[in-house]
Amino acid sequence: MSDKYFSENLALGAEYQQLQRRFAPIFARIEEGALARDQERILPFEQVKWLDDAGFGSLRVPAEFGGAGISLETLGRLLIDLAAADSNVAHLYRSHLGFVESIRAFDPARRSEWYGRVLRGETVGNASTEKGGNVIGTLNTVITKAADGTWRLNGEKFYSTGTVFSDYTRVSVAVEGREGRSFALIPINALGVSVFDDWDGFGQKLTGTGTTVFTDVVVPDNLIFERTVGTLEAITEAAFFQYVLLAVLAGIARGARDAAAALVATRKRTFNTGSGLPFREDPLIQAEIGKIAAKAYAAEATVVATGRELDTALNEALETGDISGAHRGELAIEAGQVIVPDLVLDAAQSLFLTVGASATSTSKGLDRFWRNAQTVATHNPIAFRARSLGDYYINGTIPVGLNAIGDAKSEANQAAKPE
Structure with a gap:
């Protein structure tokens, strides 16, 4: 591999590390009340304001307009961190962050205006x-x-x-x-x-x-x-929205891993059918935690690799004006959507194999990892994504990102015009 490859990836790592240090204390504060908010159904207005005030919603504003202009890979990593703290907060930023991506396609005057609004803290749902x-x-x-x-x-x-x-x-x-x-x-x-x-x-x-x-x-x-079909913005927008969901899922898996490890580390009770050792020392229980950790790692690694692919596809299209290669980002997204949900749902489910009936106590709220992961995973029928991916590799069919939902067309409404 070339020196350029290593230098570029070192720079990306430095970009993330700098921002991670900046936002980690805020993410930690958000995590402190996540369980109580879920149990009492308290919307995170205060937590969103912390992030807005810290400029989280403007990180993708290009440098030439006064923003940080961070990579999609770095944004994905930060979203994973945030989702591990509270997946709700990471998910709700999807709309605003997607809007920021769309500004790139505005006419010059409105592009300058809306990047400025975002930098001033204005948000869009x-x-x-x-x-x-x-x-x-x-x-x-x-x-x-x-x-x-x-x-x-x-x-x-x-x-x-x-x-x-x-x-x-x-x-x-x-x-x-x-x-x-x-x-x-x-x-x-x-x-x-x-x-x-x-x-x-x-x-x-x-x-x-x-x-x-x-x-x-x-x-x-x-x-x-x-809204023009077939433009770079239209192609990349669909992929971006799904990228955020994948990052949220990966963050949920990390949260399940940490919750399982913390639960086992402090548990004193055991079963006569086991080894007799404390759970934290029992090799079988350690193996279960290891499996959860491996699934969380695989999900996160997939999201990071997907972000890198999206960056490459977008940057090449912007530099050359040729948008034909932008579809590679959608392919990466579809591959992630086929595999990441299963990894995360398995991790969240396996959490309950590490303790016993006490894990089902509503006071612990451990079910929220599975509930949240399942809810995010249902945003797209995975079967459709797998079919599209297979069609591309078999027949070379260019994938189409998800950009419309509605009633299926019947003979009575076939005349309805498409978007």
Whole structure:
């Protein structure tokens, strides 16, 4: 391998280490109350503010605009650290961090404006998915021209992750008179915006993944953005959103590893069917902890390698103007999505093999690792990702990132236009 390879990776390591030292105390504070927040369903507003004040949401703003311009690999490593402390907090930043990635495709004036807003601490949530009734590729959330000449937004979104913690939410919309999908940036305190914390999932309960309703909301022209299929931004955006989820999963595995080790280290009780040794000295129990640690390591290593692949694909496309190679990032994501969920769910499940019935006590909250991992893993049907990956290696079919959810098309609605 070349000296350039080693120097570049040493630089990445130094970048992460510097930021890790900066954010580690904040992550530790966040971890202190994670169990209590999960048990009492307390949304982490205070914890999000700590991170916002420390500039966590602006780390990917390019250096030429005054940001840190860190790599995707480094961001993934930090997200793993944060998810190990509280997977809810890491997950809810997905929407904002994805928005920051999209700014790159804005026109120069708006790019400068929004990078500046992000650097000043403004954050953006998500309002993309509708609960039902929209044929895939279409939306029921629409912006229309009112009689007074203003644009008005009406509709309802679910899975609005991060919106309740943010200043704005990015809304996927259909705009009257325009083809395909667009998106609008809407202040969450605007007249006609209602945000509800009604997410009822058994895991990731504190991500603000609820309903947002828009009733005749006025939308200025400069807050409506076109969304073009086939661009670099469209290709990499889908991969980035899934990358964050993989990092969250890897962080959950690390959290399960640490919880299992801590539990065994202090346990005094044993079973007559065992060796008679304290659990911390029992070779069989040590082996179970080792297996959990290995699965956590494999998940984390996969995410780091995926981040490196995303960096390479994106940087090459930006440097050369050729976006054909950007799909390699999606391939890396799909490979990660096939393997990482199983590793993490196995690690979270194996935690219960290390102690006994006492591990199921609700006061310990050890089930949260499995619940949270399962909830994150269900964001994408793994079978679809495995099929896509196999199709590429067999037939050379370019993979398509996840960018639309809706009702399947039937004979009655085949005429519906795609995005």
